Amino acid sequence: MAGTLTPERTARRLCELSTDARAAVLLDAAGSPAGFHGVPKSRSADLARLARELIEAVDRAHRDLPGGPPEQVEAQVDGGMVYASRTPHWTLAVVARRAALSSLMLMDLRAVLGELEGGPPIRRSTAAAAEGAPLPATEEAAAGETPVPELGLDGEDSP
Amino acid sequence: MKEKRKGPIRRAAGIAEGMAATVRRMQREREPRVLVYDETGYARLVQPDGRGYERLLETAERMVELVGEADAEAKPRRARRASASRDEP
Numbered sequence: 517m518a519g520t521l522t523p524e525r526t527a528r529r530l531c532e533l534s535t536d537a538r539a540a541v542l543l544d545a546a547g548s549p550a551g552f553h554g555v556p557k558s559r560s561a562d563l564a565r566l567a568r569e570l571i572e573a574v575d576r577a578h579r580d581l582p583g584g585p586p587e588q589v590e591a592q593v594d595g596g597m598v599y600a601s602r603t604p605h606w607t608l609a610v611v612a613r614r615a616a617l618s619s620l621m622l623m624d625l626r627a628v629l630g631e632l633e634g635g636p637p638i639r640r641s642t643a644a645a646a647e648g649a650p651l652p653a654t655e656e657a658a659a660g661e662t663p664v665p666e667l668g669l670d671g672e673d674s675p
Numbered sequence: 676m677k678e679k680r681k682g683p684i685r686r687a688a689g690i691a692e693g694m695a696a697t698v699r700r701m702q703r704e705r706e707p708r709v710l711v712y713d714e715t716g717y718a719r720l721v722q723p724d725g726r727g728y729e730r731l732l733e734t735a736e737r738m739v740e741l742v743g744e745a746d747a748e749a750k751p752r753r754a755r756r757a758s759a760s761r762d763e764p
Contacts, residue, residue, distance in 0.1 A: 556748070562741055577721050577731060578727075586719075589710070591707075591734075598738050
């Protein structure tokens with residue numbers, strides 16, 4: 517089906533969604549790399565191995581923590597942030613800039629994994645100019661678009 | 676209630692306290708930390724003396740370094756490509 521997200525395109529999709537994402541790697545349930553973006557092919561195996569180690573370390577750390585098994589992890593270190601999110605089938609890890617907003621990045625990770633697993637595609641808003649807005653941006657045009665009915669207008673038609 | 680007027684020394688001390696608090700906050704924000712989230716989005720901080728903390732940080736640092744090295748390698752290549760395209764007639 518056209519537009520369906522494939523494992524090969526998933527890491528790229530995440531980096532396109534978030535400007536703070538520098539590189540990403542997708543692992544399958546067995547921990548094998550299924551796609552990457554942001555690093556040359558020669559380094560993709562290293563990134564995948566480190567992402568696998570990160571998830572293993574999360575599972576080790578979880579034994580001392582209350583609550584359910586971790587689904588997402590966020591690590592802040594000198595020079596950047598690392599996030600990872602997993603489902604029973606996939607793990608997506610991303611290296612991001614320090615300026616990245618954690619809540620947004622974690623939401624993007626969940627959204628991309630959801631799309632990969634057949635969920636609704638992520639809709640990206642586009643600027644009105646890009647869609648070829650026919651109306652000029654005037655106050656009159658804006659007034660015509662208001663969804664709130666103006667008071668007193670209903671009474672004009674009545675006798 | 677009438678607010679007590681502050682003298683110049685008190686005002687300066689207030690500004691200094693504010694700046695010190697900002698510096699402390701910035702230092703806290705720069706400190707390495709690891710958070711894990713369960714399926715409900717509930718966040719838990721992995722304590723520095725907790726199991727796996729060092730390994731988590733070390734792995735994350737290596738990931739950031741790897742991407743930094745890859746970026747550094749790619750930059751000269753990009754610059755060469757850009758200059759080559761500029762030289763083309």
